[in-house]
Amino acid sequence: MSIKSVRRRIRARTRRQLYSFFSSLGSLLGHRLGTLMTVLVLGIAMALPLGLYVTLHNLRDLDLKQDEWGTITVFLNDEVTEAGAVEFARKVNQRLDASAVMISPDQGMEEFRKVSGFGQALDLFEENPLPWTLLVTPQAADSEELGARVTVLAAWIEEQEAVDIVQVDHKWMRRLSGLIGLGDALVTVLSVMFSLAVVVVVANTIRLDVGNRAEEIQVLSLIGADDSFIRQPFLYTGFWYGLLGALLALVLLSVSIFYLNRPLEQLLNAYGKSFELDGLGGLRVVFVLLAGGALGLCGAWVSVERYLRQLRVGGLPGRS
């Protein structure tokens, strides 16, 4: 085969691809309502696992602020005076693995007044009911070690006479990270299930589309179209469905993030944390779009292949 004829065949193939490309767009635009409904279903199906993923992604960001969560809050007995608190803090600081910060009852009240919004009601107290408080931070290289240190340290502090209550945020954090782990698994399960749903929805839509265009397929086959020429427009259509569905899912997600951002910020501010809800970044957006397109393509392929096989086995209908 000469180079010239190879080139000619490549050009012919490209032109046929272009034709399929535009004819698939044309048929999508020709059935706007149907297209819209399919894309809506796909968008919602894809938005659910994506939403969960984004949620976990943000929770993990919290998780990373280990040192904060590793802090042990120690409330001292009511009877303990400033001198007693200083003495206790010195005792803690003497240990190599921890450092303590003191919070006086007045400081504590001031902060509580600011965060809680109980301002006026707090004035009703004749004297400050808050005890001296220490924030004890263990020194640790990583979260594993931190966990162990916190446990040991908390047990030791609990034994001390001056101590009333020991509050360990780290337990809470471990539970959170456990939940995140569970969530990760859930994202995987949901992604697989909803991907399957996307494939099935597209396959079904294309199956109906193929059925509606059975006559066209038969005529094309009669005048010499090969399988790939018949297949192409449907594959493109499936790809568009998936891509548009993914795009809609991303839009839904952005709207949700925008809507949830304010209340979440308020909630977390109440916990004394500053927080910015994170969406999906550039590369992930591209990935989601491509994955959506690929799933749509799979669905279309399944349907068209099945129909073409039927056509080959059953032969073309016609007079005999």
Added chain:
Amino acid sequence: MITFEHVSKRYPGAANALLDINFHLDAGEMVFLTGHSGAGKSTLLRLILLLEQATRGQVLVDGRNLSKTSPRLTPQVRQHIGMIFQDHKLLSDKTVFDNVSLPLIIAGMRYADIKKRVRAALDKVGLLSKEKSWPLTLSGGEQQRVGIARAIVGMPPILLADEPTGNLDPQLSRELFSLFQQLNEHGVTVMVASHDLSLIRAMGQRVLVLSGGRLIDDIPAAVSAAAVS
């Protein structure tokens, strides 16, 4: 160009549709295929178009043995044959121009060339002014001619027609047959199945006569032409 060697075709649970058919058609020849309805005309054409496989014997088209052709190559065979159907088989959601251009799009031709070729084919059948019309707005005869334009636009070496005059009045039928004759004069091998005996006689071409699935007569063009004069 087309050769049938001891070809039989039997549909499951039915009598023989074709039985031991033998004939040979040279390139550039024109032949009419006639017989009562049910005589096997359509089946014979369907064998050439690879819509059916012969039960026995072999069909050769352009040197290719169709019974040994892989299904993957079926499109190639069909691309070399222009087929005209009794029911036109036009796509109602495409314009006349788009319908006629399909074989060229399948071949992957450049759009500029497609435009030229489609216009030429439509001009040939006298429908150039209707290129933007929808098939369903055309009369039966016009639709048939669109089907012919689609069959010849790819300049296939073989043209098959299955009862092309089925729904046409005698005047249109004559015009159609002379169009086939013109195409034949340009070197296309033409095979027309028709039961319109009087019209076939008037053409003075070779005639194959089928009856009950058997080829009962093969009248050469010379004899046929002598009968005309």
